[in-house]
Amino acid sequence: MRGRPWALLLLAAVLAAAAAAADIPEADRRSGYELMSPELRAMQDDELSNPGMFSVLDGERLWQEPGGAAGTACAGCHGDAEESMRGVAARYPAFDAALGRPIDLAGRISQCRTERQEAEPLPRESEALLALSAFVAHQSRGLPIDPPDDPRLQPFRARGAELYQTPIGQLDLACASCHDDNWGRRLGGSTIPQAHPTGYPLYRLEWQALGSLQRRLRNCMIGVRATPFDFGAPELIELELHLMARAAGMAMETPAIRP
């Protein structure tokens, strides 16, 4: 599939005159859920007809499965995910003291796998890592996003906020150019959402599959004709820190449906 550069160029021209990005007032914050048709909302709400639930169920199975040289399962340490993982995804990314930088949920799962289970790492965007991420994040469904008030995260969150405002790519657009300044308006046939990461990993009809926030962020970067950061890059985690802070208090939807 090819993009539609004409639409983006047109938008870039419109935005050239636009004022500097302003934050969205809390009362105006909207999940992408609210922009969807009633049919797609129903698809998300009913867990027995939400195709994202297949990954959640796979993740549930993997959670119980002993693996690696250590022969332990996630459940071996963390027990019942319904209790131990409740609200966890709503607080990620978190600061990892050993690494000296923030780590996202998928990164933490992968780290657990190599260090505790002594197993092969799960590649970013692999079905297994998406499934475990979706299963863990599903335990926070309906809970408010609750970014940790950890001062060690602050410089990274600030860098994410800066990247969010920085025009990138041949189209010279920042995240904020679309998602703060022009949300609710149309780009091509679709409504521009506010870019809240409430439902990841989510099932995108366009992908016909479940995918991560990083996949979506990379799509956006490719869309504005920028070189995307690699999966797992620190910049993507910094951006996620900012997006989660921006969406603080909004309800988690994993696995969300989006067009």
Next chain:
Amino acid sequence: MRTLINVPKTANKGEIVEIRAMIAHPMETGYRTGENGVPIPRRIIHRFTCSFAGREIFAADLFPAMSANPFLAFTTIATQSGSFTFTWTDEDGTTQSAAAEITVT
């Protein structure tokens, strides 16, 4: 088994119940290309059936214009307690199945 089946656990005799069945499957059309333009081979479930107590109560012939993870919802009258069986058959002949129980009072 990656299927999601929604059958009410209980029903009154004579009640119309809705059955929903979904299976994880790409329903690959054969028209798409993957990375580096390599064609993705066609892979299609072409037949779905639902039986109750060994008798077929619903079936469907499916084509590439069905969405990935094909979803079907239909109805039946609850007559007695028993088991629904669901089968999905690929064009390559492989079949997957699932079952769900209902208690009718």
Next chain:
Amino acid sequence: MPSEPTPRLAYDRPPLDEVIRAFTNGMAVRTGKVTLDLSPLVENGNAVPVKVTVESPMTEADHVRRIALFNERNPQPDIAVFHLFPGAGRAEVATRMRLATSQKVAAVAEMADGGFWMAEASVVVTLAACIEDLI
């Protein structure tokens, strides 16, 4: 001697009315009894929810045998053919389909008496600007 037929290209599909005629074996199709429940505007054509309902008591004597769903402008016209039986309670089926572009969709029901009824609906599939470009 007749010449070899030229192979049809993938997009060289038969028109919708021809497809319906093939399904009914040339029998007349009346409009009515069938309700095609379909949003007139969809955000993505990869999974378009659709529900078909046919007026029928679904008894041994009077029931819907088959319901076919066809499209007008996909590379192939068939979406699904549902087989129904007496005792279904209602002649009602819901599914999700793929629509390659804005087009008409038709639902054709074959009744136990051999008659055919149908409904059509038009759908606009919006084209998104921000779609994934694999690199």
